[in-house]
Amino acid sequence: MKMTYVLPQTGRTENEEQEDWDGRFGDFLIDLQTQEGLTDLTIRQLQLHLRAYDAWLKELGRCWTSARREDIQEYLQQVRDHRSASTLRSKLWSIRRLYAWARENSIVTVPSCWMMVARRTYERKRTVVPSSHQLQQLLELPDTSTDKGLRDRAVLELLYATGMRATEILSIKLHQVVKDRCLRIMGKGQVERLVVYGEDAAYWIAQYKEKRQMMLLKAGHSVVATQQLFVSMGKHAAYQYFELRRMIRAYAQRLNLKLTPHALRHAFATHLYQGGAALRTIQLLLGHAQLTTSTIYISRRIEDSKKMMHIHHPREDGYKPYRRWSSG
Known part of the structure; x- marks a missing residue:
């Protein structure tokens, strides 16, 4: 059968x-x-x-x-x-x-x-990772005087603050948002993990939640049409992936960038690494089973490499030897 x-x-x-x-x-x-x-x-x-x-x-x-x-x-x-x-x-x-x-x-x-079959090598297309300055500009683009702008700002803040996958963001339920800024989510492969986020994301989520029911009503939906945190103003009550992708692409184009929801996940990992976070910590936050997977998400810039050389190579001006290696 x-x-x-x-x-x-x-x-x-x-x-x-x-x-x-x-x-x-x-x-x-x-x-x-x-x-x-x-x-x-x-x-x-x-x-x-x-x-x-x-x-x-x-x-x-x-x-x-x-x-x-x-x-x-x-x-x-x-x-x-x-x-x-x-x-x-x-x-x-x-x-x-x-x-x-x-x-x-x-x-x-x-x-x-x-x-x-056909397992030939081919070039992996590199994800373009925006700088932290470009990300800040992106976050400030939504018009937060509107309901849609509030939702967009909350989504963008949470994506960048946590590095969550698009499907994980879209599956967050309203009751999961608590005061301690911590989410327990079911990630890829049904693996549960804790996700934490900062005060900025918490602030914009709180602002958006005050308008959430009104957004549903304006779109012709019942206030109990969906339990998902992020809602749509279209025919679907719950926010859909194609809407999320379209939203990020539209804002990115205003900055002459080409970004996807997954690019923000890469930016999260890359900016953590540039800030000095350990790879194991980044692996934990991304929810990866293997460390090698996390390294794919980190885009090193030539400026980062030059800075590392300037600080750590003995032939560079910025080099300062550890005390244990200095004479006397």
């Missing part, structure tokens, strides 16, 4: 959206979400990738269960030619996970080497 996967937020099934959707994709998504605790946003992205891959194969007259390795490589090459490196990585991950799951469940009998 095939299971039917229900799309997050829409409540519609795959069969309702597309009659030829393979029910085994639904089984795969349910197993992945249940076993690994992936977010609805990640599951939705997987679903879109599977749909595109399946449609491409059907144009060749093939089913995904009988696809050859060469077919997959040709598909990924097409993605490489027309899409960004991050999209290629995401689609490659989706396909590898699909076939690994299908092999474990005896749906396909492909060699284990297929799990490494």
